[in-house]
Amino acid sequence: MSISRRDCLLGFGALLAGGAVSSIVDGGAKIVHAATPKRFEQVNGEFGWKPHKLDPKECAQVAYEGYWYKGYACGYGCFYSIIGVLGEKYGAPYNQFPFTMLEANKGGISDWGTICGALYGAAAAFALFWGRDERTPMVNELYRWYETTKLPIYNPGELAQGVKGEIPGNISNSVLCHISVSKWCHEHNIEATDKKRNERCGRLTADVSQKAVEIFNRKIEQGSNFKTAFPVQESVEYCGSCHQTQGTDSNWAKGVMDCTPCHSGSEATQNMFKNHP
């Protein structure tokens, strides 16, 4: 191995987006300090990472394993299965990421039940490589697939870490953790605190990873020709004709989630505080 002092500095230079290295500070662990960079300047450039094709089946397995690793769950599992696996194969910058940040997504962000963590993990991974215009069709493809697909599909067999055997599936019509999980529990009469529910979410993390990596690979192949195969949801088209159309006085609806779970007058959205069924 041959590393000169100059190579070293050039190496740091690249990591620090060309910022001058001002000192190496010794305080317990050694940390590299750069000269104060210009505001919003970014190491490796914006959306500047280089994508490499991955094996969707391999990533699905890592996602499942990541879900269970110290209970870091869906966001961590799915994100690590893409960026972590790239790090295992290609080193930096992928393996420099502070992966446990994605544990924030557990339970739809600290148990708040918002976005399914696996779906966020995938969108965030995409965003390391592609800016908004390139990325939105990828996210749309993944999220519409999730809304309309009976999940989970993945079965870890003997490697199951929660519950072995078959786990029932459902179509959630929603990318939100609260709706996705609660509908599944309600349909199958399984408590949200049951180990089977964890197992369901672990397997679903693998499913989202596999689909996300298929999209990732296709994007690498097709570049800016990548188009989503899923049309806009019927409900979004119907509601959007007024609520998302410029110039109408009801153009107030932000978002492209399927509208039906909350706006179809279902039993769940009646007044539960006065007329509970």
Added chain:
Amino acid sequence: MSISRRDCLLGFGALLAGGAVSSIVDGGAKIVHAATPKRFEQVNGEFGWKPHKLDPKECAQVAYEGYWYKGYACGYGCFYSIIGVLGEKYGAPYNQFPFTMLEANKGGISDWGTICGALYGAAAAFALFWGRDERTPMVNELYRWYETTKLPIYNPGELAQGVKGEIPGNISNSVLCHISVSKWCHEHNIEATDKKRNERCGRLTADVSQKAVEIFNRKIEQGSNFKTAFPVQESVEYCGSCHQTQGTDSNWAKGVMDCTPCHSGSEATQNMFKNHP
């Protein structure tokens, strides 16, 4: 400036979580490659970054500026206002983060209207320093404040980048972008595509940043004694007495978002596909 080859290697060693540096590859930009790490191993350790107190007012201004920077919006603005500002002041590891990843959160993740991006940016920033048990009360504090506070409050004055002057506020009762934005537009009869709506979200990003940094500073002061000042929402307590209680056959509701926006039988949640008002 004095950097020895040994210091250099030790510096890299710290960045690479003790992983052996195997080579410095020269391919255009210089990139440091580490030996393949053990799966799930992480640079600087899990939740391993060191927090430093920040000035909430300064961060709020950076968050607003970040919201408008190339249109990277709420998630980017809020996250940069904490981690980017730490990078400006303290260098690595903060300034090594690929900040534009957070642009994924624009419009509630690629316009899907799920979690408010500013709120995700703050939760993700917290997660670089604290694991789940330590972090959840911080997220709860911020998210409950957001649900119940009339926003935006921040006024950039002459530095406004969208629309100058007063912007009306509202209480959203929701951490979801779709509900937060759409209620505001509906209440004030402002189109979602109006520049005033962008301005509202830019200012709200500053508000979330300021509150998040106050929480961040308080956490640094109080350590594991940090407690949230907000009780559980009445609706979550009421509904949770069955739907989040182990041993009941209706223990299916995951999530601690305020239940009322979707489960109070409001006009918005009637059947809009058959009996549209």
